[in-house]
Amino acid sequence: MYLHVAGIETGYSYFAPNVPGSYKLVFELHYSDGQTEYVLPSVSSEAAGLRIAALLDSIGRTRYEVLREHLVKTLARSVWREHPEVKTVRAVFGSIRLPTVSQFENGQRESYEFLYAYDFSIQNESLPEPKDR
Amino acid sequence: MQTSRDRLLEFLFPAETDNWLAVLRVGLGFQVVFYSLSLRNDWNYLLSGTASGLVTRNLAEALLSLESRFVPRLGWLVALGTHVGLREGTVLTVVWICLLVSGFCLLIGLASRLSAILAWFLHLCAAKSGGFFSYGVDNFMTIGLFYLMLSPLPDRFSLDWRLRNTPSNDPELLGFWRRVLQLHLCLIYFFSGLTKCLGIGWWDGSNVWRALIRPPFNVVNPEILIRCKYLFPIVGIFICLLEIGYPFLIWNNKTRKIWLIGICAMHVGIGLTMGMYLFGFIMIILNVAAFSSRSDPHRAAKVSTSGYRKWAHKLAGNEHSFQGVLSSVQMPLLRSIPRPRLLESVVLKSEPARPARGTGC
Numbered sequence: 001m002y003l004h005v006a007g008i009e010t011g012y013s014y015f016a017p018n019v020p021g022s023y024k025l026v027f028e029l030h031y032s033d034g035q036t037e038y039v040l041p042s043v044s045s046e047a048a049g050l051r052i053a054a055l056l057d058s059i060g061r062t063r064y065e066v067l068r069e070h071l072v073k074t075l076a077r078s079v080w081r082e083h084p085e086v087k088t089v090r091a092v093f094g095s096i097r098l099p100t101v102s103q104f105e106n107g108q109r110e111s112y113e114f115l116y117a118y119d120f121s122i123q124n125e126s127l128p129e130p131k132d133r
Numbered sequence: 134m135q136t137s138r139d140r141l142l143e144f145l146f147p148a149e150t151d152n153w154l155a156v157l158r159v160g161l162g163f164q165v166v167f168y169s170l171s172l173r174n175d176w177n178y179l180l181s182g183t184a185s186g187l188v189t190r191n192l193a194e195a196l197l198s199l200e201s202r203f204v205p206r207l208g209w210l211v212a213l214g215t216h217v218g219l220r221e222g223t224v225l226t227v228v229w230i231c232l233l234v235s236g237f238c239l240l241i242g243l244a245s246r247l248s249a250i251l252a253w254f255l256h257l258c259a260a261k262s263g264g265f266f267s268y269g270v271d272n273f274m275t276i277g278l279f280y281l282m283l284s285p286l287p288d289r290f291s292l293d294w295r296l297r298n299t300p301s302n303d304p305e306l307l308g309f310w311r312r313v314l315q316l317h318l319c320l321i322y323f324f325s326g327l328t329k330c331l332g333i334g335w336w337d338g339s340n341v342w343r344a345l346i347r348p349p350f351n352v353v354n355p356e357i358l359i360r361c362k363y364l365f366p367i368v369g370i371f372i373c374l375l376e377i378g379y380p381f382l383i384w385n386n387k388t389r390k391i392w393l394i395g396i397c398a399m400h401v402g403i404g405l406t407m408g409m410y411l412f413g414f415i416m417i418i419l420n421v422a423a424f425s426s427r428s429d430p431h432r433a434a435k436v437s438t439s440g441y442r443k444w445a446h447k448l449a450g451n452e453h454s455f456q457g458v459l460s461s462v463q464m465p466l467l468r469s470i471p472r473p474r475l476l477e478s479v480v481l482k483s484e485p486a487r488p489a490r491g492t493g494c
Contacts, residue, residue, distance in 0.1 A: 007275025
């Protein structure tokens with residue numbers, strides 16, 4: 001308890017020994033008329049945006065599949081509230097590949113590596129259906 | 134053995150003015166205000182425990198309970214509010230307002246101790262309940278507010294001091310808490326620097342590039358950054374040396390100012406180029422409070438005997454050690470006092486003891 005209240009429960013190896021990659025979560029919204037829309041988890045300030053990035057890092061780094069699914073599901077639910085007419089939601093979670101300096105000079109830009117996908121339907125949102133990795 | 138103990142006590146309890154405490158209080162006041170304002174629109178959304186939030190707070194609190202049931206959390210306050218008929222949203226808004234007000238109170242030094250405790254508690258509740266959203270800035274705010282809360286408030290520059298005209302705080306107690314903060318910062322930078330040195334990316338500059346283009350820290354356009362690519366290895370090595378050298382060179386009078394400016398410049402750079410303004414600000418505040426000025430040697434000399442004895446007594450915890458420390462302080466003083474002439478002559482003459490009258494030998 002003392003470690004928590006004094007703020008010393010974590011280590012101090014920020015961006016060390018190497019800068020880790022970051023993650024991205026994209027929601028693919030499927031409407032009943034066949035239309036598809038892509039949205040990202042959104043907040044209203046840059047400061048809160050940094051916290052979303054921390055959340056995505058938590059999702060990406062956790063070793064517990066159940067926890068990952070639960071977090072993605074709750075995020076999908078928040079997207080649903082903003083788009084109530086959506087029929088199904090596919091959550092695609094991936095990591096961002098950053099180019100090196102030389103790769104960037106050769107025209108290569110950041111790319112995404114697919115990690116997980118979850119399908120949610122509005123009729124039965126109790127359990128996500130993990131696709132593959 | 135006795136000398137090393139004396140040195141340790143002198144190191145742990147240097148006499149200090151409360152300038153550093155004023156810097157810490159005002160700085161953390163600004164930090165709490167900026168923190169609260171930066172999250173004003175998303176506070177309830179991020180910390181809600183119901184389905185209306187982004188990620189339910191209950192999950193983070195359940196995971197926290199696995200570690201300890203006694204770590205403060207928003208769930209306690211929400212449960213308390215529910216008892217008096219308040220909805221969760223109302224409680225969260227009240228918590229946000231209280232945090233903002235405590236930040237303003239710290240800023241001007243009104244009810245300093247209470248404000249520090251309130252700010253620490255409410256921020257800790259928010260940081261722990263929003264555990265999935267928290268990052269480095271929350272750790273350092275907790276550390277700063279924890280030490281502020283325990284330090285001898287109020288300082289001379291606070292409104293409290295002017296209103297109540299309270300006596301000055303014990304300089305050695307002020308020195309002790311500053312020393313704790315200094316040692317903590319040394320540990321933080323040393324281990325941060327050490328782990329960075331283990332990664333090849335900081336030596337060749339590739340980690341500097343990655344840190345600057347990594348979303349969401351990619352504030353500066355990479356097309357502009359790439360023009361400065363030759364600086365990346367220099368900046369990477371500079372950061373490693375700055376951090377790992379911190380605990381060794383921040384204490385030396387000759388290098389202290391250079392190192393402090395270097396560290397603060399690094400945090401200004403992090404704030405501006407990576408958009409981590411709150412993180413940069415809290416680190417600068419902690420560094421400036423800890424190392425911006427030296428302890429006052431004149432004051433230290435003036436109060437050393439009384440405070441030294443008091444703290445030695447407290448630390449040693451027994452009369453024997455207390456006497457030992459006292460004698461080590463007093464012996465040089467006794468030696469320096471000139472002996473009275475009469476006493477000297479008596480000793481020099483070394484007269485044989487004469488028998489007392491009326492007694493036979």
